[in-house]
Amino acid sequence: MANRYQSIADDLRRLIETGKWLPGHRLPSELDLATRYSVSTPTLRNALEVLQVEGLVEKRHGSGNFVRQPQDRVRYAIGECGVERQASSGEGTEVSSERSVVAADSRTASVLEVPTGSALTEYVFTSRRLGSLRSLARVYVPHSVAVLGEAGASGSPWGGAVRDMLAAAGVQVMATVERVVSRFATSNEAQLLHIATRTPVLAVERLSTDANGQVVELALLVLPGDRAEVLLTTRCAHEGEVAAR
Amino acid sequence: MANRYQSIADDLRRLIETGKWLPGHRLPSELDLATRYSVSTPTLRNALEVLQVEGLVEKRHGSGNFVRQPQDRVRYAIGECGVERQASSGEGTEVSSERSVVAADSRTASVLEVPTGSALTEYVFTSRRLGSLRSLARVYVPHSVAVLGEAGASGSPWGGAVRDMLAAAGVQVMATVERVVSRFATSNEAQLLHIATRTPVLAVERLSTDANGQVVELALLVLPGDRAEVLLTTRCAHEGEVAAR
């Protein structure tokens, strides 16, 4: 608590939350703020990093730090039994996809339970809003399961189109396991998503299996931690089964 | 990519993943490593921060950096329709809980849809393994919903005991919404969880409602990002409903 950067972050946060600085407002430069608070630039940057991770401030290299629009988060939503997987990221979200055929590397191969080097269809879905890339999803389907065609340039940014194509090809997804961890963006992802390295991201690894337990789809989602959230909605249709432990 | 700390992190990661440094091994001191790589200490610390967030390295203030045991993650698991919420964090995990009555602050009050200052039962669940605190869960139940007693000192670290007590009190949880975001630990949480400030955590906000749509429980879970994951398993019992979009 006695950290210098924490108290500076608290002060700046108050300015934003009380509306002294409105969304879209450009903050004074880091050098200005550093002299104003009588600290060195690294210390001030630590304070700004706190606000950035909280999603209150957005850094734009070369142009400044800006107050973020609230409620401006990409949402990876999962409804009951995984039926609805949708992006409720508001209007103006464009999704694009690219399809290619790649060979399975050792890690992907072991997860998909196919030999290393097997042919996979890879889809890369990106969503952008107001020009900036907001999410990245890489979806892999082994050729041994199905050889699929192009995904449309619209629809879910999370690769739902691939599931539609799997269904059309007669492959039934029966179970899905999703693993969410927090980590830093790789330099590759940072470049694509246009975020700083050493920025936390929410990484979702989604594994879909069919009735035989065979893995039919692997999806790797990367959501910038400061502008994304994972939302799970579960409804208990039957009564008396709320036996959470 | 050309970052100095990234390449150092890559080098150290290779040493760990190839087994040159085994789990539990203490790394050379940061000063040693800095001189070895001919960088300043802050730069070396950036490299270590990358590995820390990846869960490969564990920092212990005053004693050093250590290679982490793999697969040593606390798991917040959600089964179908939220029935199974369990900690699969392996053996040796102890859970303790504290109960108190607090007044709702403005934020909690608005989420729980009760007046500010209303009486709430607060449970604080902590889990520890091998002596170190691993997770923190704060669960709030308005007195207008139910006035509950002590939670046992065992069971789920995620406050499942509270749901059991709610059920025993005749309160049926019908729907649960869980929101997962990545943020830094607050200084308070950092102190409790014994982690550095500016460490990413997975924060889960769980909101349970009854048949009338009334909020009956608010749970705030804090999981250290480097040693936790959220796991969702969804099974589609009926066929032909895999219409993910």
Place this chain on the structure above:
DNA sequence: CAGTGGTCTAGACCACGAA
């Protein structure tokens, strides 16, 4: 081009842990 953030240096002092 000027101004901004991104990275880095070569130290300093403090807080913590173990002996």
Place this chain on the structure above:
DNA sequence: TCGTGGTCTAGACCACTGT
């Protein structure tokens, strides 16, 4: 006590953005 990580300084140079 001594070595460790945690924080901080007062700069420097590079990369990016907009004019």
